[in-house]
Amino acid sequence: MKKNADLFVLNAKQLIRYSDSKGDSLEVLENGALAIKDGRILAIGDTEEIRGAFALDEGVVVDASGKVVVPGFVDCHTHLVFAGSRVDEYSGRIQGWTSEEFKKRGIKTGIMATVDVTRNATKEGLFDQSSDRLKNMILAGTTTVESKSGYGLSLESELAMLEVNLMLREAFPVRVVSTFLGAHGWPEDIPKKSYMELLKKEMIPAVAERELADFCDIWCDDGHYTAEECREILEAGLSHGLRPKIHTGAYSYIGGADLAGEMSMVSADHLNYTPRAALKKLAMADVVGVLLPGIDFAVDHPRPFDPGPMVEEGLSLALATNCCPGCWCESMHFIMSLACRRHSLSPVMALKAATLGGAMALGLDDEVGSIEVGKVADLQIWGVSRFEDVVYRLGGNVVDKVIKDGRVIVDRGILL
Ligand SMILES: [Zn+2]
Incomplete structure (x- = not known):
């Protein structure tokens, strides 16, 4: 029996994870995916894992093909x-x-x-x-x-x-x-x-x-x-x-x-x-x-x-x-x-x-700031293929979507 969730992010070129604010290492999940329920991150995996475990047609699906998924700023x-x-x-x-x-x-x-x-x-x-x-x-x-x-x-x-x-x-x-x-x-x-x-x-x-x-x-x-x-x-x-x-x-x-x-x-x-x-x-x-x-x-x-x-x-x-x-x-x-x-x-x-x-x-690191199961689903999807592009592309806005509390609030430059 497949599980339910409210929103799925699938096919991310890079899904960026880290549990520590210090140091120079992070985890880049390729073909990354997320399931979000009640505003929180319920599962993180590659797209096949999430597809296998969840009933996708029961929720909203966001396709992040070719894009980068990071925490909201x-x-x-x-x-x-x-x-x-x-x-x-x-x-x-x-x-x-x-x-x-x-x-x-x-x-x-x-x-x-x-x-x-x-x-x-x-x-x-x-x-x-x-x-x-x-x-x-x-x-x-x-x-x-x-x-x-x-x-x-x-x-x-x-x-x-x-x-x-x-x-x-x-x-x-x-x-x-x-x-x-x-x-x-x-x-x-x-x-x-x-x-x-x-x-x-x-x-x-x-x-x-x-x-x-x-x-x-x-x-x-x-x-x-x-x-x-x-x-x-x-x-x-x-x-x-x-x-x-x-x-x-x-x-x-x-x-x-x-x-x-x-x-x-x-x-x-x-x-x-x-x-x-x-x-x-x-x-x-x-x-x-x-x-x-x-x-x-x-x-x-x-x-x-x-x-x-x-x-x-x-x-x-x-x-x-x-x-x-x-x-x-x-x-x-x-x-x-x-x-x-x-x-x-x-x-x-x-x-x-x-x-x-x-x-x-802000004393909020138990709640927000990184992509972890149980944390609030505050995310950005960048319309670039590598996270380093954000510092390389000067003065622009690479944001394709913003997700707050598990809801899409910005889509292609428009605040919904
Ligand atoms: Zn000041």
Whole structure:
């Protein structure tokens, strides 16, 4: 008697499997196939095995002939929700404008420029603008996306950003993970210490009470929050059930990675200036290093992150778009291409970091990030014959289909 399932993927030229985010090995199943039931992967094998074991006419059959099947991307670090654009700033910086030149032209730059516009946007306006970006991410193979607040920097505006995360979660067929980043900076009209009190006493409790976020994040760098200030804020978050994450070492080394190790954070993100001793601490504490090649490219970073020592120290790595007004990137393909060519990650390591590594950085690796029996059926089918094509074919979109929770949600460039 043949078994039933809801959806089958058959005849894959390559079906890519791995159980570990580290290292340079993976399993390429040729003529690969999958059976999916109730949104989860029920069986993996070659096409003849799946044909022999299952009643194919009882389910939907997706033919992946000549194509590559990989896990859906897990984009674990984004600032998806914001209003407006900083294209004037970006094009000015490309031309080498100084801050005086921006001032002369009346162009406000940096996070505070986006805070101004975001605070003045309606929730519906924010939702519409963020929806366009999320749609592009899904069309490019992303099935799980983390989304941070941090352009409100007031109770009301930060809550509104997080509520937009929940609206996106309702409106789109992908998993949206919400992170409170009230400590992205502090408002221009409030001293940092007073804002920290507001964060601890009002904002964090309000976010937790309304169940608007899973994580609490902060920016630890010279000119931002010190490691001790980060500890205060993140411990306040933790006491309200928000797990800590940290932006650190992007432009200086002031101890954020050490703190991430001490607090056993789920991830430490950027790490450009993080010394080997601190990388070792991260690895020992199982903190995932989230690497953001998009921002290093967008700002033409003087010291791009170097995965070499991280790999040597045994750190688990993730890749993410860091989609934000300073790095408007919706494509994990592009991120993988950058990670390989500019930061010397191998295609295998980049693929693992963009999927299973991202899942680990969100504490979701039991559920998503790799093709394993029992895991959620979040998959992409690429219209290429080898997985390395994704880093080789620059700037395009190789996605033929996206499957989320066992359902086809993207078919030949159309979000269903
Ligand atoms: Zn960020």
